[in-house]
Amino acid sequence: MKVGMISFAHVHAGAYASALNGIPHVEFAGIYDEDEARGAEAAEKYGVAHFKSLDEMLASDIEAVVICSTNADHCHYTVKAAEAKKHVLVEKPIATTIEDAKQMIEACKKHNVKLQIAFPVRYMPAMVEAKRIVQSGQLGRILAIKGTNNGSMPGGWFVEKDKSGGGAVMDHTVHVVDIIRWMLGLEFEEIYAEYDRLIYDIPSEDCGMLTMELTGNVFATLDTSWNRPKSYPTWGGVTLTLIGTSGVLEMDAFGQYYNVYRDEATKAEWANFGGNMDYILVKDFVDACINDKPVKITGEDGLRALEVALAAYESGRIHQPVKIEDIR
Amino acid sequence: MKPGLKVGLIGGGAMGSTHAEAYRVIENAELVAIADLIPERAQAIASKTGATIRSANEIIGDPSIDVIDVCVPTFLHRDFVVKAAEAGKHVFCEKPMARSLKEAEEMKAACDKAGVKLAIGHVVRFFPEYISAYHKVKNDQIGDVAVVRTTRGGFALPTAWNDWYANYEWSGGLVLDMIIHDFDYLRWLLGPVERVFAKSTLGRDYNRLEYALVTLKFKSGAIAHVEGSWVNSGGFHTRFEMAGTKGLIDYDSRQTSPIKLTVNRRDGTPGVPVPTGAWEESPYTTELRNFINVLDGKEGIVVDGNEGYESLRIALAALESIETGKAVLL
Ligand SMILES: NC(=O)c1ccc[n+]([C@@H]2O[C@H](COP(=O)([O-])OP(=O)(O)OC[C@H]3O[C@@H](n4cnc5c(N)ncnc54)[C@H](O)[C@@H]3O)[C@@H](O)[C@H]2O)c1
Numbered sequence: 001m002k003v004g005m006i007s008f009a010h011v012h013a014g015a016y017a018s019a020l021n022g023i024p025h026v027e028f029a030g031i032y033d034e035d036e037a038r039g040a041e042a043a044e045k046y047g048v049a050h051f052k053s054l055d056e057m058l059a060s061d062i063e064a065v066v067i068c069s070t071n072a073d074h075c076h077y078t079v080k081a082a083e084a085k086k087h088v089l090v091e092k093p094i095a096t097t098i099e100d101a102k103q104m105i106e107a108c109k110k111h112n113v114k115l116q117i118a119f120p121v122r123y124m125p126a127m128v129e130a131k132r133i134v135q136s137g138q139l140g141r142i143l144a145i146k147g148t149n150n151g152s153m154p155g156g157w158f159v160e161k162d163k164s165g166g167g168a169v170m171d172h173t174v175h176v177v178d179i180i181r182w183m184l185g186l187e188f189e190e191i192y193a194e195y196d197r198l199i200y201d202i203p204s205e206d207c208g209m210l211t212m213e214l215t216g217n218v219f220a221t222l223d224t225s226w227n228r229p230k231s232y233p234t235w236g237g238v239t240l241t242l243i244g245t246s247g248v249l250e251m252d253a254f255g256q257y258y259n260v261y262r263d264e265a266t267k268a269e270w271a272n273f274g275g276n277m278d279y280i281l282v283k284d285f286v287d288a289c290i291n292d293k294p295v296k297i298t299g300e301d302g303l304r305a306l307e308v309a310l311a312a313y314e315s316g317r318i319h320q321p322v323k324i325e326d327i328r
Numbered sequence: 329m330k331p332g333l334k335v336g337l338i339g340g341g342a343m344g345s346t347h348a349e350a351y352r353v354i355e356n357a358e359l360v361a362i363a364d365l366i367p368e369r370a371q372a373i374a375s376k377t378g379a380t381i382r383s384a385n386e387i388i389g390d391p392s393i394d395v396i397d398v399c400v401p402t403f404l405h406r407d408f409v410v411k412a413a414e415a416g417k418h419v420f421c422e423k424p425m426a427r428s429l430k431e432a433e434e435m436k437a438a439c440d441k442a443g444v445k446l447a448i449g450h451v452v453r454f455f456p457e458y459i460s461a462y463h464k465v466k467n468d469q470i471g472d473v474a475v476v477r478t479t480r481g482g483f484a485l486p487t488a489w490n491d492w493y494a495n496y497e498w499s500g501g502l503v504l505d506m507i508i509h510d511f512d513y514l515r516w517l518l519g520p521v522e523r524v525f526a527k528s529t530l531g532r533d534y535n536r537l538e539y540a541l542v543t544l545k546f547k548s549g550a551i552a553h554v555e556g557s558w559v560n561s562g563g564f565h566t567r568f569e570m571a572g573t574k575g576l577i578d579y580d581s582r583q584t585s586p587i588k589l590t591v592n593r594r595d596g597t598p599g600v601p602v603p604t605g606a607w608e609e610s611p612y613t614t615e616l617r618n619f620i621n622v623l624d625g626k627e628g629i630v631v632d633g634n635e636g637y638e639s640l641r642i643a644l645a646a647l648e649s650i651e652t653g654k655a656v657l658l
Contacts, residue, residue, distance in 0.1 A: 143529050143532070143533075143539060144527070144529060144541065146555060148477075190653075192525050192655065194523070194525070194543055194545050194551045195551075196474075196551060198472070198475070198549055198550070199571070199572070206474070207474050207551055209543050209553055211525055211527055211543055217533070219527040219541070221527075221541045221543070223475065223477065225474070225475045227474060227475050227571035227576065229571070229574070229575050231575065232576060243537075243539045243557070245535070248559055248560070250561070320654060321655070
């Protein structure tokens with residue numbers, strides 16, 4: 001199957017490009033980027049064609065696209081790809097507004113193409129194992145959840161609301177929300193958030209703390225802060241603690257690492273050996289397209305996660321909890 | 329007989345026996361009397377320390393006693409503290425100061441009126457890792473504090489006298505009893521709290537598994553996430569992480585203890601687990617030593633009634649938020 005990539009604006013683009021080059025039954029056919037120089041550079045790096053116009057790439061015989069544009073551009077590119085009958089794998093968050101997300105879902109449905117959201121954390125071996133433990137019933141009924149998705153401050157367009165849809169809350173809410181929905185089958189009902197710009201001189205918030213009511217009388221918190229300093233051994237991480245009636249499960253998604261102390265580096269480092277989640281994600285998407293199977297992470301999944309982030313912004317404005325149904 | 333202040337101890341449970349140990353090594357204080365409703369407990373402390381066993385009222389009424397140390401369950405703090413103050417005694421009272429703000433106000437007023445000193449047992453301010461981190465922050469090593477996370481607990485609901493910890497009206501549960509330690513520490517470090525939002529298993533299907541997550545927004549701007557757990561996840565442990573404009577510090581007692589001991593026991597341990605460690609001196613001893621020194625005219629750090637009151641306000645606001653589902657402004 002031939003696959004193209006649209007935009008290298010997002011830092012994850014490189015990982016997906018490498019994955020496309022590594023999957024046996026995929027031909028990575030080319031790159032289009034609204035930033036022509038960036039597109040040319042990436043095409044050269046991954047040894048693929050550089051398309052100077054999007055229409056040209058969409059008119060070619062590729063069957064699917066991977067979109068790594070700014071969040072705000074996801075909708076435009078997804079709709080165009082769907083109209084050209086290309087399957088879509090789009091970086092998270094699905095979009096920056098509910099209207100955009102719905103439009104993307106509609107377009108893909110109408111043109112009968114697949115739409116998958118890139119939530120690679122679902123594919124991490126540690127998360128797969130955790131889900132198995134949850135389903136084994138060893139934890140009993142889940143009472144509460146504590147999650148974190150901290151990171152370093154990404155800078156660039158990530159801090160510009162018109163391109164990213166927000167700051168740390170928009171960037172780091174959706175992964176853990178998706179993991180909780182997937183692992184526990186719970187839905188989010190009400191969101192409270194404290195967030196602020198406290199660390200960096202940037203236009204968006206860099207710290208976020210969400211408290212959430214879920215179905216099943218379960219509550220959860222999520223720390224979305226971009227608060228890992230340059231000297232931290234790694235970029236950040238994802239953790240999740242589940243409190244059950246008969247057990248407690250503590251997960252560190254990137255917890256498979258060893259310490260590295262190199263005199264050439266200015267800090268201690270963590271070398272991860274936890275598996276290549278980006279590769280597994282892209283391969284799973286490609287397999288769904290080739291075998292015409294439903295994708296594992298749908299546009300609706302992306303929309304549900306986006307709703308939580310948007311409710312968090314509303315809560316931070318009024319300093320009280322906000323019901324998801326009220327922002328739909 | 330040792331020279332120095334004479335102390336009478338009321339309540340000889342988990343905390344009372346810890347305090348009794350402390351007075352053995354504090355040079356300028358002597359534990360002279362112990363009261364506990366359970367005779368064996370009073371006896372155990374008496375035979376170790378030489379204190380005489382008496383009723384609480386006898387101890388408070390004894391003119392030769394200078395200091396009353398109140399280690400009874402929380403809902404009884406007010407009665408004993410007020411009586412002790414009225415009898416002209418200085419008072420050390422375990423945290424939380426009281427079960428309600430009204431009780432705490434009465435305690436403050438009684439001590440002010442009698443002109444006696446009141447100290448509240450916010451012992452975390454005397455733990456070496458917390459003191460060290462406090463100075464690290466105050467010395468501007470990580471810049472302005474932005475986001476803090478703390479963890480405390482990981483053991484099953486403590487069983488104590490009359491199962492009082494399980495009685496919400498008596499103990500205030502996990503939030504008032506235990507993570508008030510973190511509220512107090514954070515308030516010491518970051519100043520006043522502006523807003524509180526909290527969730528707990530309390531009032532859902534509690535079943536002796538209490539778990540609470542509290543978010544504090546400070547006037548300084550900082551955001552703190554405080555986790556408390558009376559659910560077994562490997563036994564008592566504490567954690568903190570503070571991220572600032574110039575760096576980050578994190579601590580996990582499970583990873584940094586210089587000594588690791590596991591003893592298999594069939595019966596489980598009764599009482600609340602009191603932290604132990606490879607210390608120069610137990611923080612509980614340091615805490616009481618400071619109070620005794622102040623009473624003795626020397627220098628010392630005391631968490632007084634006003635401080636205890638402010639930290640109590642945060643805990644009660646968290647309980648209100650848990651009950652109402654709304655954010656509470658302080
Ligand atoms: N600072 C800390 O780290 C820490 C740790 C644990 C407990 N505490 C606090 O210390 C206090 C006591 O807790 P604990 O765990 O020791 O409880 P506990 O149940 O182990 O001990 C309380 C004791 O008080 C006695 N008592 C009750 N009523 C009495 C009365 N009228 N006269 C005399 N004795 C009476 C009981 O017999 C019991 O032995 C509580 O306020 C608790 O919150 C503080």
